Amino acid sequence: MTLLNSKPRVAFIGLGIMGNPMAGHLLSAGYPLTVYTRTHKRATELLERGATWADSPAAAAKVADVVFICVTDTPDVKSVILEEHGIINSARRGLIVVDHSTISPSATQAMAKALAEKGTHLLDAPVSGGDVGAKNASLSIMVGGERNAFEQVFPILQKMGKTITHTGPSGSGQLTKLVNQILVSVTNLAVCEALTLAKAGGLDLKKTIDAVAGGAAGSWQLNNLGPKMIAGDDAPGFMIDLQLKDLRLTLEAAEKAGVNLQAAGLVTRLFETAKDRGLGKAGTQALFHVVSQD
Amino acid sequence: MTLLNSKPRVAFIGLGIMGNPMAGHLLSAGYPLTVYTRTHKRATELLERGATWADSPAAAAKVADVVFICVTDTPDVKSVILEEHGIINSARRGLIVVDHSTISPSATQAMAKALAEKGTHLLDAPVSGGDVGAKNASLSIMVGGERNAFEQVFPILQKMGKTITHTGPSGSGQLTKLVNQILVSVTNLAVCEALTLAKAGGLDLKKTIDAVAGGAAGSWQLNNLGPKMIAGDDAPGFMIDLQLKDLRLTLEAAEKAGVNLQAAGLVTRLFETAKDRGLGKAGTQALFHVVSQD
Numbered sequence: 001m002t003l004l005n006s007k008p009r010v011a012f013i014g015l016g017i018m019g020n021p022m023a024g025h026l027l028s029a030g031y032p033l034t035v036y037t038r039t040h041k042r043a044t045e046l047l048e049r050g051a052t053w054a055d056s057p058a059a060a061a062k063v064a065d066v067v068f069i070c071v072t073d074t075p076d077v078k079s080v081i082l083e084e085h086g087i088i089n090s091a092r093r094g095l096i097v098v099d100h101s102t103i104s105p106s107a108t109q110a111m112a113k114a115l116a117e118k119g120t121h122l123l124d125a126p127v128s129g130g131d132v133g134a135k136n137a138s139l140s141i142m143v144g145g146e147r148n149a150f151e152q153v154f155p156i157l158q159k160m161g162k163t164i165t166h167t168g169p170s171g172s173g174q175l176t177k178l179v180n181q182i183l184v185s186v187t188n189l190a191v192c193e194a195l196t197l198a199k200a201g202g203l204d205l206k207k208t209i210d211a212v213a214g215g216a217a218g219s220w221q222l223n224n225l226g227p228k229m230i231a232g233d234d235a236p237g238f239m240i241d242l243q244l245k246d247l248r249l250t251l252e253a254a255e256k257a258g259v260n261l262q263a264a265g266l267v268t269r270l271f272e273t274a275k276d277r278g279l280g281k282a283g284t285q286a287l288f289h290v291v292s293q294d
Numbered sequence: 295m296t297l298l299n300s301k302p303r304v305a306f307i308g309l310g311i312m313g314n315p316m317a318g319h320l321l322s323a324g325y326p327l328t329v330y331t332r333t334h335k336r337a338t339e340l341l342e343r344g345a346t347w348a349d350s351p352a353a354a355a356k357v358a359d360v361v362f363i364c365v366t367d368t369p370d371v372k373s374v375i376l377e378e379h380g381i382i383n384s385a386r387r388g389l390i391v392v393d394h395s396t397i398s399p400s401a402t403q404a405m406a407k408a409l410a411e412k413g414t415h416l417l418d419a420p421v422s423g424g425d426v427g428a429k430n431a432s433l434s435i436m437v438g439g440e441r442n443a444f445e446q447v448f449p450i451l452q453k454m455g456k457t458i459t460h461t462g463p464s465g466s467g468q469l470t471k472l473v474n475q476i477l478v479s480v481t482n483l484a485v486c487e488a489l490t491l492a493k494a495g496g497l498d499l500k501k502t503i504d505a506v507a508g509g510a511a512g513s514w515q516l517n518n519l520g521p522k523m524i525a526g527d528d529a530p531g532f533m534i535d536l537q538l539k540d541l542r543l544t545l546e547a548a549e550k551a552g553v554n555l556q557a558a559g560l561v562t563r564l565f566e567t568a569k570d571r572g573l574g575k576a577g578t579q580a581l582f583h584v585v586s587q588d
Contacts (some may be wrong), residue, residue, distance in 0.1 A: 021408050051379035105495070128509050140509045168498060175495045176505055179488045183511035186484030186557070193555045194476040197544070200551035201399070201469045204462060211459035211470055215422050216532075217477035219513035238510075250491070257494035258588070261487045262564075263480070266556055292553070 007031055010156065011064035013057050013080055013087075014101070015042040018127070019133045022100070022160045026068075027051055029159045036060040066096045066153055073245055074103040080081050081111050081122075093119030096149050098157075100141075102246055103125040105171035105178070105253055112145065112170040123151035124170065126177035127161065128184075130238050132198035142180070144173030148164035167290045178250040182264050185243060187221040188284055189267045190293035194222075195229055199292060205230045229288040236283035243284050301325055305358035307351050307374055307381075308395070309336040311365035311539045312421070316394070316454045318518065321345055322361075323453045328451075330354045350379035360390045360447055367539055368397040373521075375416075376406050379443040387413030389442050394435075396540055399465035399472070399547055406439065406464040415443035418464060420471035421455065422478075424532050432456045436474070438467030472547050475540040476558050481515040482578055483561045488516075488587035489523055493586060499524045519579040530577035537578050538565050 012023035015037040020071060023046055027033045033051040036059070047053055051218045054060035057080045061067045067087060069080055078100055081087045087097060097120060099108070105124070106283050133139040135232035141159035142152050142208045150166045155168050155272040157164050167176045194217075198208045212218070228234075247268040254261045288294075301324060309331040319338055327345040330353070341347055348354035351374045355361045361381060363374055375381045381391060391414060393402070399418070403416045406416040409429035417439035427433040427475050433455035437444050444460045451458050462472045488511075492502045503520045506512070522528075541562040548555045564584050568572055573580045582588075 023374065049375050101352075103414050128506070128511070130510075133509075140505065163505065163508055165501065167501060167505060172495075172497055176502055179492045179497070179502055180506040180509070180511045182488040182491060182515070183484050183506060183516065186487060187481050187511070187513055189557050190477050190484065191479030193480060193557050194473045196553050197476060197548055197551065197555065198473045199470070200553045201466075201547065202462075203466055203469055203473070207459065207461060208470055208473055211434065211436050211461060212474040212477060213423070213456065214457055215432070215474070216424075216518070217422070217474045217478070217481070219481055219515070220510050221513070222477065224510070250499055254491055257491065259490050259494045261491065262560055263483050263487050263557060266560060270556075 008065035008156070009034070009063060010069045011054065011060035012034065013037065013060055013067065013069045014071040014255050016070065017045065017131050018100070018134045019045070021131070022068070022070060023051070024049070025137050025159045026156065031156065034060045034063055039073070056201060057081070057087045058085045058089040061087040061095065062090040065094070066098060066156060068098045068100060070100040072101065074107045077101050077103050078107065078111070082114065088114060088118070091115055091118035091120040095120040096123065096153055097121065098123045098125050098153055100125050100127050102177050103174060103247065104196070104249055105174040106256060108174050109171045114229060121146055122170065123149055123153065124173040125157070127175055128177065128180055141165070142167050142173040142176040144168055145170045178246065178253050179245040181243070181250055182261065184221065185267045185271070185284070186263045187219050188225060188287060189263070189270065189291070191219070191222050191226050191229070192288045195226065195288060196292040225285040228283065228285040234279070234282040234286040236281065239280070240271055240274050240282055240284055240286060241280040244268065244275060247271065302359035302450070303328070303357060305329065305348065305354035305361045307331065307354055307361065307363045307441055308365040308394045309340065309495050310364065311425050312394070312418040312428045314340070316362070316364060317345070317581065318343070319431050319452065319453045325450065328357050342476070351375070351381045352379045352383040355381040355389065356384040358482050359388070360392060360450060362394060364394040366395060368401045371395050371397050371404070372401065376408065382408060382412070385409050385412035385414040389414040390447055391416045392419050392447055393417070394419050394421050395472050396507065396543065397468060398543055399468040400550060402438070403465045404469050404496070405505045415440055416464065417443055417447065418467040419451070422471065422474055428454070435459070436467040436470040438462055438469070439464045469547060472540065472544040475537070475544055478515065479537060479541060479565070479578070481513045481558045481559045482519060482581060483557070483564065485516050485520050485523065486582045489520065489582060492588040522577065522579040523582040528573070528576040528580040530575065533574070534565055534568050534576055534578055534580060538569060540563065
């Protein structure tokens with residue numbers, strides 16, 4: 001195993017609500033940082049703090065030992081890695097690419113294979129914990145790909161996340177994230193239906209949560225989204241549009257694996273209804289409006 | 295408010311897997327205890343410890359200030375309260391009846407009304423926490439009915455439970471329990487579907503739980519039933535037959551309240567499939583066999 005320098009050169013591609021604070025942590029930790037993002041002005045603060053601008057993913061990868069990607073969907077990652085000015089054009093032996101986006105596990109495996117032909121490792125490393133986790137460097141990071149490459153970037157990942165798990169071969173990080181999204185969304189639906197019955201039956205909703213949250217009914221979703229549902233607070237934590245994107249990836253992966261996930265299918269249809277009602281940019285707790293038909 | 299004596303006479307009707315240890319706690323706390331249960335030999339240990347046998351619910355209520363009931367379903371409670379040798383025949387001003395069974399909220403309200411005509415209070419006080427909670431006196435108890443009556447029995451309930459909540463008027467304890475059961479069963483389904491995709495995709499299931507349980511995907515069901523699903527351990531905590539009974543009460547209550555709970559409906563159908571496969575006496579984690587089609 002080739003150990004990276006203690007301060008390898010890093011690049012970060014995609015400076016959105018997640019990528020921006022994550023890249024900031026790398027800069028704070030003293031890693032020489034090059035950035036690229038579609039909307040240049042999103043990089044302003046990082047450039048002022050000492051980051052270097054690159055004009056394309058290929059240009060960023062050229063001057064880095066490790067390239068991090070944090071964009072939205074499968075086509076975005078394909079564009080960053082495979083297209084005309086993509087990373088593949090400056091891919092070389094020893095380069096490690098770490099993709100923090102949540103995308104298709106099978107597309108991940110195909111890109112890992114394409115990069116491997118140039119001696120470059122692709123690690124799929126989707127995160128959970130939202131913008132708060134990104135800001136606090138407390139993300140959970142689920143990493144698929146070769147263990148050797150994982151071990152080399154582990155000290156860098158520790159600057160951005162708290163629970164960092166090597167889940168297995170290429171694609172397994174993405175699959176673990178989709179498993180996570182089944183739990184998150186179906187448990188959210190459980191909370192929506194529970195509070196719907198409580199409300200229709202005239203119960204005091206806050207008292208109801210207090211009475212049940214400490215036992216077998218308890219969950220992060222109940223503790224964190226339940227009070228927002230009661231308050232009618234739709235501000236995102238995690239946006240319905242993104243939850244829907246992840247659920248579509250989940251149902252695709254389930255179909256490929258030959259399993260039928262009925263509850264994941266149901267919650268997907270309900271989130272689609274929420275989107276149709278104009279709630280795509282609302283937090284996932286806004287599903288309560290659809291379930292309770294308020 | 296008429297305060298009960300510091301050691302009111304108590305009666306306990308229904309000495310099953312829950313009722314037996316609950317009644318035992320009352321005896322240990324020094325309350326004079328009378329018991330009645332359909333199968334006499336279930337009372338043996340309590341009688342040896344000093345409890346008194348009564349030949350019917352009416353006979354038990356006659357010599358008690360507070361009567362506790364812990365049986366299975368709505369018809370059982372109706373039989374204990376309303377039928378020929380039922381409590382109603384010795385109901386009188388000041389008697390308090392506490393029903394720990396999980397039954398229909400509307401049937402509860404009707405029985406409360408019938409008892410109220412004799413000056414007797416009925417409190418609906420379903421519990422969660424299972425046989426372990428009953429043994430450890432750590433049950434959650436959700437109590438509907440008049441606050442005055444609740445306050446009188448509160449010190450006695452503290453001998454059996456830890457989280458004791460007055461949820462509101464008659465029937466609200468039962469409704470809160472049904473809300474609890476939606477959360478428990480739909481979150482269980484979330485865990486089943488998540489582990490089904492993980493298994494089909496070849497993930498290490500234990501590692502998968504460890505990677506996601508600390509975040510927004512976390513729940514009691516994941517922490518407690520997930521490992522049993524992985525191990526193929528179907529031993530009950532909470533039996534599928536009882537979960538199904540509670541889900542039927544839930545769907546009835548939802549229909550009466552005019553709300554449509556699709557996930558609760560789905561998980562009910564899946565538990566029915568489990569029962570059809572001979573898993574009625576298994577723990578609720580055995581739902582994983584149905585969802586993963588193993």
